[in-house]
Amino acid sequence: xxxxxxxxxxxxxxxxxxxxxxxxxxxxxxxxxxxxxxxxxxxxxxxxxxxxxxxxxxxxxxxxxxxxxxxxxxxxxxxxxxxxxxxxxxxxxxxxxxxxxxxxxxxxxxxxxxxxxxxxxxxxxxxxxxxxxxxxxxxxxxxxxxxxxxxxxxxxxxxxxxxxxxxxxxxxxxxxxxxxxxxxxxxxxxxxxxxxxxxxxxxxxxxxxxxxxxxxxxxxxxxxxxxxxxxxxxxxxxxxxxxxxxxxxxxxxxxxxxxxxxxxxxxxxxxxxxxxxxxxxxxxxxxxxxxxxxxxxxxxxxxxxxxxxxxxxxxxxxxxxxxxxxxxxxxxxxxxxxxxxxxxxxxxxxxxxxxxxxxxxxxxxxxxxxxxxxxxxxxxxxxxxxxxxxxxxxxxxxxxxxxxxxxxxxxxxxxxxxxxxxxxxxxxxxxxxxxxxxxxxxxxxxxxxxxxxxxxxxxxxxxxxxxxxxxxxxxxxxxxxxxxxxxxxxxxxxxxxxxxxxxxxxxxxxxxxxxxxxxxxxxxxxxxxxxxxxxxxxxxxxxxxxxxxxxxxxxxxxxxxxxxxxxxxxxxxxxxxxxxxxxxxxxxxxxxxxxxxxxxxxxxxxxxxxxxxxxxxxxxxxxxxxxxxxxxxxxxxxxxxxxxxxxxxxxxxxxxxxxxxxxxxxxxxxxxxxxxxxxxxxxxxxxxxxxxxxxxxxxxxxxxxxxxxxxxxxxxxxxxxxxxxxxxxxxxxxxxxxxxxxxxxxxxxxxxxxxxxxxxxxxxxxxxxxxxxxxxxxxxxxxxxxxxxxxxxxxxxxxxxxxxxxxxxxxxxxxxxxxxxxxxxx
Ligand code: GDP
Ligand code: MG
Numbered sequence: 001x002x003x004x005x006x007x008x009x010x011x012x013x014x015x016x017x018x019x020x021x022x023x024x025x026x027x028x029x030x031x032x033x034x035x036x037x038x039x040x041x042x043x044x045x046x047x048x049x050x051x052x053x054x055x056x057x058x059x060x061x062x063x064x065x066x067x068x069x070x071x072x073x074x075x076x077x078x079x080x081x082x083x084x085x086x087x088x089x090x091x092x093x094x095x096x097x098x099x100x101x102x103x104x105x106x107x108x109x110x111x112x113x114x115x116x117x118x119x120x121x122x123x124x125x126x127x128x129x130x131x132x133x134x135x136x137x138x139x140x141x142x143x144x145x146x147x148x149x150x151x152x153x154x155x156x157x158x159x160x161x162x163x164x165x166x167x168x169x170x171x172x173x174x175x176x177x178x179x180x181x182x183x184x185x186x187x188x189x190x191x192x193x194x195x196x197x198x199x200x201x202x203x204x205x206x207x208x209x210x211x212x213x214x215x216x217x218x219x220x221x222x223x224x225x226x227x228x229x230x231x232x233x234x235x236x237x238x239x240x241x242x243x244x245x246x247x248x249x250x251x252x253x254x255x256x257x258x259x260x261x262x263x264x265x266x267x268x269x270x271x272x273x274x275x276x277x278x279x280x281x282x283x284x285x286x287x288x289x290x291x292x293x294x295x296x297x298x299x300x301x302x303x304x305x306x307x308x309x310x311x312x313x314x315x316x317x318x319x320x321x322x323x324x325x326x327x328x329x330x331x332x333x334x335x336x337x338x339x340x341x342x343x344x345x346x347x348x349x350x351x352x353x354x355x356x357x358x359x360x361x362x363x364x365x366x367x368x369x370x371x372x373x374x375x376x377x378x379x380x381x382x383x384x385x386x387x388x389x390x391x392x393x394x395x396x397x398x399x400x401x402x403x404x405x406x407x408x409x410x411x412x413x414x415x416x417x418x419x420x421x422x423x424x425x426x427x428x429x430x431x432x433x434x435x436x437x438x439x440x441x442x443x444x445x446x447x448x449x450x451x452x453x454x455x456x457x458x459x460x461x462x463x464x465x466x467x468x469x470x471x472x473x474x475x476x477x478x479x480x481x482x483x484x485x486x487x488x489x490x491x492x493x494x495x496x497x498x499x500x501x502x503x504x505x506x507x508x509x510x511x512x513x514x515x516x517x518x519x520x521x522x523x524x525x526x527x528x529x530x531x532x533x534x535x536x537x538x539x540x541x542x543x544x545x546x547x548x549x550x551x552x553x554x555x556x557x558x559x560x561x562x563x564x565x566x567x568x569x570x571x572x573x574x575x576x577x578x579x580x581x582x583x584x585x586x587x588x589x590x591x592x593x594x595x596x597x598x599x600x601x602x603x604x605x606x607x608x609x610x611x612x613x614x615x616x617x618x619x620x621x622x623x624x625x626x627x628x629x630x631x632x633x634x635x636x637x638x639x640x641x642x643x644x645x646x647x648x649x650x651x652x653x654x655x656x657x658x659x660x661x662x663x664x665x666x667x668x669x670x671x672x673x674x675x676x677x678x679x680x681x682x683x684x685x686x687x688x689x690x691x692x693x694x695x696x697x698x699x700x701x702x703x704x705x706x707x708x709x710x711x712x713x714x715x716x717x718x719x720x721x722x723x724x725x726x727x728x729x730x731x732x733x734x735x736x737x738x739x740x741x742x743x744x745x746x747x748x749x750x751x752x753x754x755x756x757x758x759x760x761x762x763x764x765x766x767x768x769x770x771x772x773x774x775x776x777x778x779x780x781x782x783x784x785x786x787x788x789x790x791x792x793x794x795x796x797x798x799x800x801x802x803x804x805x806x807x808x809x810x811x812x813x814x815x816x817x818x819x820x821x822x823x824x825x826x
Contacts, residue, residue, distance in 0.1 A: 094253055095143040095170070097130075098204075099163060099194065100178030101187050102149030105206040107131075108236035109178060110146035113246070130166060137246050140253075145172065148507075151186065153193040154300075155307045158507065164307075167199060168291045174249050175201045177229070178236075181211040181218065184360060188352040191227065192265045198293040200260070201229050202252060204245055208233040217361040226355050228263040237591060264295070267347035270335055274328035275299055281321045282312070301325050302332075303341045371587050375470065384474040391467075395458040396554065397547045399451050399531070406450035414443035429629075433622055436684060441618025444683025445676045446610050448532040453603045455528050459497050460598040464590030468493060482562050483569025485509055488518040492561065495525030496554070497602070499712055503719040517568045519720055520729065521561040523712030523737050526554050528602075532679035533671075533707045540690045541700040553708050560709065560740065609674065617677045621670055621684055639663075639685065658706060658742065659699035659749035668706065674713050698752040702745040710741030732793075739790050 098106040114133025131146040147166060148159040155161050167175060177194055179187040194201055205211075205220060224231040232248050234241035251257050267275065279298035292311065300308035302325060312318050329340045336343060378387055418439050425431040462468045468490055476486030487509050495502035502522050509515040526534075534550055542549045624644035630637070639645050640662075647669065648662030655665050663685045671678035686693050695703070711734055712720070721730035 092139060093141045093143070094174065094249065095145070095172040096174050096176055096249060097145040097147055097166065097170075097172040098176050098178050099147055099167070099190070100149060100204075100206075101151055101180060101183075101190060104149065104178045104180040104187060105234075105236040106149065106178045107146055109176075109204065109206065109234065109242065110144060112236060112239045112242050113142070113144055130162075138250060140250055142246070142249075145170075150190065152190060153197070154303065155305050161307065167197065171291070173200065174252055175199050176245070176249075177201055177203045178206050179203055181205050181207045181233070182214065184218075184356055185349070185352055188227075188355065189348055191229070192348045192351055195227065195229070195263060195265055196293070196296045196299055198262050198296065200252065202245070202248055202260075203227070203229045203231040204236075204241075205231050205233045206236050208241065209235045209237070215363045217363065219359040223355060223359040224259050226263075226358065228259070228261040230257055230259040237594075265348060265351050267299075267344060268350075270332065271302075271340075271343060271347055274302060274332060274340075277328055278302060278321060278325055281317060281324055282315070284317055285315045299344060302328060303344055371466075374587055378467070379470050379474050384470075388471055388474060391462075392554070393547070393551050395455070396551045398458070399454045399550075401547065403448075403451035403454050407447050410447045410449065414439060414447065417443070429626065432626060433619065436687070437619050437622025438615065440684050440687070441621065441680040442610055442615055444536075444680045445532045445614055446607075448535060448676075448679075449603060449606055451531055451535065452528045452606055453599050455531070456497055456602040457595060457599045459493070460595045461590050462493075464588065464594055466587045478562075482517075482565035483514070484517060484565055485511060485514040488514055491518055491522060492525050492558075495522045495527060497528055499523055499525065499527045499716040500719045503716060503723055506723060513569065513573050516573050516724055516729065517565050519723055520568060520733050520736075521564050523716060523733055524557045524561040524564065524709065526557045526708055527675065529675035529713070530678075530707055532676050533682070534704060536679050536682060536690055537700050537704055541695075541697050549704075553704060556705065557708055560744075564736070564740070609676070613674050614676055614680055617670060617673060618680050618684065621666070621677075621681050625685065644685075655706075655742075655745075657750065658745035659696070659702045659753070660706070660745070661695070661699075663693070664695075664703055664706075668710065671707070672711050672714060674715075675707065678707055698749055698756060701752070702749040705748055706741045706745040708741070709744060710738045712737060735793055736790070739793070743790070 098110055100106050110131065110133060114135050130148075133144050133146075135142055135144070145166075147163050150157070150160045150163050153160055153164050155164070166172075175194065177191050179191065191203065203224070205218070211218060220231045220233060230248055230252065232241055232245045234245055236242070248257070252260060266272065275295065275298050278301065279294045282294040282297055292308070297308055297312065301312055301321070309322075312321055315321065332338070332340045332343055338346075378384055380387075418435055421431070421434050421439065425434065462471070471493065472486045472489040475489045479486050479488055488506070491502045491505040491509075494505055499522050502525065503519050506515050506518045506522070509518060534553060538546050538549050621644060624647070625639055625642045627643060628641070630641055633641065640649075644666050645662065648666040651665035651669060652660075652662040655661075655668070660668075663682070666685065667678045667681040670681045682690060717730040717734055720733050721727050724730070
């Protein structure tokens with residue numbers, strides 16, 4: 001049953017409770033109201049109200065039963081007919097949602113309860129969508145839902161609107177308000193808004209371990225009574241208290257809870273008076289008001305909530321209500337010289353402080369102190385930056401150096417398999433396919449599994465410990481200069497792992513402009529898929545400075561992202577950036593379990609990619625390089641004459657100024673699907689030994705830069721399309737990155753050639769010597785042309801962008817003006 005408190009109570013009193021049979025007796029001429037018979041009483045309900053009562057028809061019941069065989073286990077009583085039995089089964093199904101501040105432990109709790117492996121992280125906004133899971137417990141079937149974290153239920157951010165809509169429209173049976181016990185004041189602010197909504201609620205007092213350790217004392221029982229919300233202490237990290245939580249949910253569902261009651265947050269005499277005035281006018285309308293409680297609506301329109309305003313506008317007496325609201329706001333302004341919105345916020349915080357004064361006793365500040373001390377160093381005005389760079393360098397150093405050992409082992413296994421198959425299989429295309437195509441291609445990239453796992457272990461550790469949020473904090477100033485938010489930094493760092501989740505994580509950036517720009521520059525963050533390519537090239541050409549070169553590549557990516565962000569915010573994406581608040585969660589020792597789980601998840605994903613995308617691409621590359629087959633030719637000649645050779649020759653003129661040849665051209669084209677394919681293709685084309693190529697060191701450098709910058713992989717493009725709502729931006733990101741790659745590589749190669757003197761480079765670089773004798777003038781013309789093209793593309797997109805685009809708040813069709821989100825109201 002849905003609807004808020006008052007309606008729910010009345011209807012239950014009428015006898016509409018779960019498991020009862022309802023018969024329709026009479027339909028009024030205009031289909032409203034409808035007369036029902038229930039438990040031998042006859043009642044009449046308006047259609048809008050009747051819609052809120054969940055009734056299962058006989059057909060539905062049967063279909064439902066067939067789809068839920070797992071629930072048939074609920075024992076049926078003798079003589080109970082099928083419909084009754086089903087209603088009873090459905091009664092044992094509970095939908096529970098987790099609502100709470102970012103970083104309060106919702107996802108950890110969700111994972112523990114459902115056995116899922118969703119991402120947890122020690123900074124805001126890792127969960128961007130509702131995730132659902134299921135499990136059975138004590139005869140109940142639970143559907144649990146992990147919602148995005150929010151600090152409030154106003155309509156300012158997509159998350160806030162999403163959570164609010166979810167609660168109202170999906171009408172979960174019970175809401176679990178997950179509260180971070182080490183940060184009560186701010187967390188309870190959200191609670192006060194949930195209380196306004198008058199929804200069935202339980203509180204999970206999470207991070208209880210930290211509260212215990214800190215030595216602070218909280219009287220949970222009393223706080224629960226004060227708030228009218230039953231509270232369970234939990235430690236989601238270890239699972240402590242989770243069972244109690246679900247026992248309490250069952251108690252609540254069975255109506256055995258005595259603490260749960262609806263309270264009114266007292267906003268003080270003045271505000272309460274105004275809230276009541278507006279509320280009374282709303283109440284003139286027949287219940288329910290689109291499922292919201294009248295008090296909630298009243299408070300929200302006093303706060304100028306646009307979405308609620310649009311609900312109010314649908315009521316018959318909306319003019320009267322809005323006029324009253326305006327009058328009330330004036331009264332508030334006159335009396336306390338404050339706008340109603342901040343007055344309400346202040347009052348809520350006042351309520352929370354009051355509740356805490358009675359129940360919370362601060363004795364110790366050890367943890368905060370430690371956090372403070374660490375922060376004094378790592379967020380230091382000057383030292384913060386070198387520390388950050390050192391950590392990054394250390395990360396890449398480990399990725400490369402420690403990764404070397406397991407890499408050698410895997411490499412040895414791959415070689416051994418190749419030899420085995422070579423000996424064991426008869427000559428012919430099939431053998432070539434297996435040895436060169438499958439083992440050569442897939443084996444060429446699978447050796448990087450350890451590197452990728454090490455990189456991920458570092459990223460996970462930084463996220464979980466809370467350092468990532470500090471990195472974002474110290475980067476804030478720089479980010480602002482780029483026209484971005486400090487918050488943009490976390491998605492950017494996440495991009496080192498994989499661009500796709502990073503693009504999704506931009507959802508936490510409230511400001512549309514910063515969000516779009518962040519999304520567009522994430523492809524310049526070197527994802528782990530590019531690592532295999534780097535490693536192949538670096539170990540062949542720059543072995544003595546491996547970590548340094550690797551580190552510089554990442555830095556180059558970052559530098560370009562800064563430049564691009566500046567250009568974009570100046571020329572392409574219009575609008576002002578809004579100010580920013582970044583919270584710094586206390587440092588936590590990341591649990592080994594969590595870090596190793598993420599690392600393993602990534603490893604698993606990588607292996608899966610090997611078995612699918614990379615395998616298929618390897619086979620395709622092999623086939624294209626094998627056919628048309630000329631047995632009389634040498635391997636080298638065969639390759640050139642094959643389809644892939646033709647394709648390579650076709651793109652070669654384009655990449656020749658970058659000092660690249662047709663084999664690289666093939667690899668780059670193939671890598672559009674996934675960057676690892678560049679590596680697997682190169683290992684195939686060079687038979688696993690790139691040292692045999694006639695690439696010069698300079699060309700190798702140019703290739704590295706090209707791979708770093710060019711084309712976000714196709715899945716990343718799709719991600720950008722989904723998040724920005726427009727194909728335009730996906731195409732734009734593909735175009736500008738490729739152009740950027742080409743220009744940079746060309747500049748590196750051409751200028752490098754000039755410096756290093758023609759003879760030396762050309763000597764090593766034979767094939768290019770024959771084909772290219774570019775004069776300085778030509779180079780300049782090339783660069784100017786490229787630059788003009790680039791500016792043209794920028795300009796075209798700026799013109800196309802217009803003012804309004806993709807609104808992601810989900811509460812309106814874009815630009816409708818009925819919502820309050822930044823997309824529609826810049
Ligand atoms: P969400 O943003 O609400 O989904 O929070 P997460 O589940 O991602 O957790 C945020 C961080 O807090 C992670 O680093 C968790 O490991 C950590 N965490 C979660 N629950 C607890 C807890 O009860 N105690 C402690 N000490 N840490 C926790
Ligand atoms: Mg989460």
